[in-house]
Amino acid sequence: RDGQGSALLTACLHGPRGTGKTALAADVALRSRFPFVKLLGPDSLVGLSEQGKCQRLIKVFDDACKSPLSVVILDDVERLIEFIFMGPRFSNAILQDVLTCLARPPPAGRRLLVLATTSNRQVLELLGGAQAFTEEHRMEPLSLNEAHSVVQQAGDQAGLDYSQAAHALLARGEGLTVPVKRLLLLLRLARQELPEGETSVPRVVFDQLIQNSKLLPEGEDADERY
Amino acid sequence: RDGQGSALLTACLHGPRGTGKTALAADVALRSRFPFVKLLGPDSLVGLSEQGKCQRLIKVFDDACKSPLSVVILDDVERLIEFIFMGPRFSNAILQDVLTCLARPPPAGRRLLVLATTSNRQVLELLGGAQAFTEEHRMEPLSLNEAHSVVQQAGDQAGLDYSQAAHALLARGEGLTVPVKRLLLLLRLARQELPEGETSVPRVVFDQLIQNSKLLPEGEDADERY
């Protein structure tokens, strides 16, 4: 509303892998209807030297600052800075440039929204902790009931009967960690195994997929354990 | 008054993020009415190689020494030397040049004031501790009463009614850490959410903003905890 105030907003979406952080960031970016939207993830930088990665990163933010309204998504920010717990190792050069870009307000009259996603708490610390972002949002795996609804809805959308799959899920009981992304993968796998003409995923088939996929309660603890 | 004495003054402003260190440094620099004023922060060096960063830094000080009266602000000095607690890592090359520039008096008849800001105690140690600076000033977050005044004044300046916002703040009680910079951001956000024609920020709206912003008592401890 006022072009002057809060020209730079930075938000961090964190939580275990597969909980839909990137999907949410993309959704927010698209709904913003801002003319400039750019997603920068590890794949955008693959094959570049460290210096080349820094230059690409800075260019994205420079470009964003030329547009009146911009969104930049730093996807998998721990991978952007090449963070590996063992050591730990990371690229201080890229990290420094990320930090500078996260703190640099756009020129007067322009607004910039930066959305970062990470499944690694340590990296959040590296980025300056809670105070580095104007907002912070934690994503959780689905509860059993939420997962049940997701399966039902997916069945409705696909014109298939996923009720037995949904039962298989509920039967596993509490303690099950269900990242939404993995759940959707399981449904795709189940669908592929359907014989021609069949419209219902058998309970035993889906249960087997759950078991193989190790939807064990290691979500947050495993992903953000360091 | 006498061009010979104390040709080099160095001061360090330290304290938690958002307590207005950079604002104070800029204010001191402007009020000095010295002809040469230069702020050197991470953003001034972004995209340069380590060697390029060293050269830029030395050039700023060389230029400062050509003017009879100069101020150099080393803003976010921990970021200038690329300090990261994890490791820890920092650029020894840049650090060495900062140390040399901080200790090098200007030529006879010229005066130089260096103001460094940092929210990281460890970096102060790296720079040589208390004895490295001729002066040292610690910035604190606002007390609850100070924060209250700031909100009232901001309302007066904006021609808006911030009294309910000020109440929301007081109601949170002691233990609340209020870095002035973040407080002003909250006010800007509140203002943007005002419906057209409204002139009063509702208490519940501002209270919600406080809660989301995590104005928790982690200020000094979190920022300078190492």
Add this chain to the structure above:
Amino acid sequence: RDGQGSALLTACLHGPRGTGKTALAADVALRSRFPFVKLLGPDSLVGLSEQGKCQRLIKVFDDACKSPLSVVILDDVERLIEFIFMGPRFSNAILQDVLTCLARPPPAGRRLLVLATTSNRQVLELLGGAQAFTEEHRMEPLSLNEAHSVVQQAGDQAGLDYSQAAHALLARGEGLTVPVKRLLLLLRLARQELPEGETSVPRVVFDQLIQNSKLLPEGEDADERY
């Protein structure tokens, strides 16, 4: 069946050395009848610089993405990333590119299966643990009975009498670790020592080979001990 779903499948085969991980991966790849099959192991990269290794790796995946149906085997993935426990040391540059390639889905309408083999648990952790792969399969050394069958079958195929060798194996009793690859090597060695015209491997000869080969129960523990 449906070209859209699960375009990227990644599986990790892990377990002690000599348990046939690479053989299984190759078998899966060939049985897939996918037009593009590529095995990338340490030998494919020998003599290249770190940068050259990264480029080769990325090129394999880029090529795979040009074919509608592709399989890439990352053989001995701990050696691809030059992992050495002492230190530990590894090439973060190669590791980052492996991680990116493992997470990058192929273009719409194309399908990619990535099979990684490793005998080092730590490397599995580096690659992101269980959640990094859509499937995971652990290979075990042969049980004594399985080893016995393998020896019998190998004798049948070779038109030789391996029954005494099989007895030598059983006589060693439980506690014996028998990676299938090493077992086949022993049989080849035994065969080479057969005098012209002889068709039966003497028990004492094969027993000696077992003893020299140290088929001790250090399999998984030794290989994945870190």
Add this chain to the structure above:
Amino acid sequence: RDGQGSALLTACLHGPRGTGKTALAADVALRSRFPFVKLLGPDSLVGLSEQGKCQRLIKVFDDACKSPLSVVILDDVERLIEFIFMGPRFSNAILQDVLTCLARPPPAGRRLLVLATTSNRQVLELLGGAQAFTEEHRMEPLSLNEAHSVVQQAGDQAGLDYSQAAHALLARGEGLTVPVKRLLLLLRLARQELPEGETSVPRVVFDQLIQNSKLLPEGEDADERY
């Protein structure tokens, strides 16, 4: 007296910052009336690469060896070798060259005196401890009485009345650490604050300066604490 004996003398001046080590080294050098006197400090090397710093250092000693009587001052030797406690980090290349130059006697008939100053004990260890130097001298902060005399003398020289400043100092009592360099800085600051025509520094003014300057008993311990 005899051109042959003790052609190389090396002395180390160490002690807390501000105790006049460099001043003493310069004084010794000038009083020697040796034709070649060279001070090499961090400022002499700023902006050079590590290799360039090594070359400059070696050149100074080569030049010194061409003169029959030479003095080289290695000022702030811990900074010359870029020593930082955190890590610790230092330039082994520069350190090795310093060590070689410190041990290399000049050609026959020539004499070389090397004076090194350092406020960091660890660096003295790096340089080979007490045995590396033919002489070693420790500088202490002024005692309260010495500081009192210095203030009185400075007043006499300046034609000003510093007796109240001297009282302010004594009143602080024992436990006060007074590096001479900082004391002289305080006197210069006090002098600048004197109103036109005033010739006496008020006690309260000087006391305030002492307090701000943190002349606390952290001298030796703080500077050489590692």
Add this chain to the structure above:
Amino acid sequence: RDGQGSALLTACLHGPRGTGKTALAADVALRSRFPFVKLLGPDSLVGLSEQGKCQRLIKVFDDACKSPLSVVILDDVERLIEFIFMGPRFSNAILQDVLTCLARPPPAGRRLLVLATTSNRQVLELLGGAQAFTEEHRMEPLSLNEAHSVVQQAGDQAGLDYSQAAHALLARGEGLTVPVKRLLLLLRLARQELPEGETSVPRVVFDQLIQNSKLLPEGEDADERY
């Protein structure tokens, strides 16, 4: 006998220094009467860059694979990979290439025998432990009786009387570590000290040599102590 089986055999000779590992490897290589025999030791790589060392190593194995029957001796393999316990440090680039060459079977119809020698257990671990080699042989210092025989035989071969030297050895009693290489060196030294025309090494002379040589029981423990 059959060109197909066991195309790659790798053996590791390990044990304390001076126990004849290299001599044994050379003996095996010569007795093999294979047309291609190549010894690669630290001396073969001296003066090359790390990259040059890798290229030389790979070339030796490439050449070996062009010959139908080849032996490659990797002598002092801990020195080839520049292993130093302090740190520890080693060249991961060379190590990776050694590992690849040790695991790469020659083309069909060709056979390759690789013999590695090392006096450092840690390096054996680096190379992948017992399972990395198809065979492993541990060399021990001579027992007192073996040493006695060696001395007697050496005397016979030289046409000299070493019986007193042999007695000197026995008189030292158990606990004496006698690496064969060092024993032969002692005999050569003793022989050089024989006056013209003398044919018998005096007991006291040889005993003195033993004492100076420190044939103490630190053999295996000292060499492979890490």
Add this chain to the structure above:
Amino acid sequence: RDGQGSALLTACLHGPRGTGKTALAADVALRSRFPFVKLLGPDSLVGLSEQGKCQRLIKVFDDACKSPLSVVILDDVERLIEFIFMGPRFSNAILQDVLTCLARPPPAGRRLLVLATTSNRQVLELLGGAQAFTEEHRMEPLSLNEAHSVVQQAGDQAGLDYSQAAHALLARGEGLTVPVKRLLLLLRLARQELPEGETSVPRVVFDQLIQNSKLLPEGEDADERY
């Protein structure tokens, strides 16, 4: 005597600084009357890059191998390999070349004697411990009586009366560490302070020199303490 035996002899002289290791090595080299004698110390390599230092080292040994009888002195070998306890740091490239040169026998018919000096036990370990050298000699500081004799002899040679200086030494009593090199330096200093025409060094003068020089019992312990 016989050109074939013991073509390579390597000896290590170790002990505290100032005990005459280099002097002894030089003396041995000169008395050998070998046509090729080369001393390689830190000063020989100053100003070279690491690669240049390696090349110079290898060239010295290559040259030595061209002469029938050669001596190479590796003086201050810990400094040659740029060893610093803090870290520890050293040049593995130079160390590897030293190790190779120490183990490489000259061509048939030529003899090479290598003498290494070091005051640092750790470096001896790096070089492979006692077994790396065919001989090893430990240098000790002078005993009080030896020191007394040295002073007397020096007086006789100089035509001066050092008897009081010798008394000053004895009076200090046991526990005094007297590296011979430092003792001779003290005598030179004492001699320089003699007034014209005086021929006797006063006891008090020499005693003062001893005290300043810190001939404390930290010799071996301090120098080889790691």
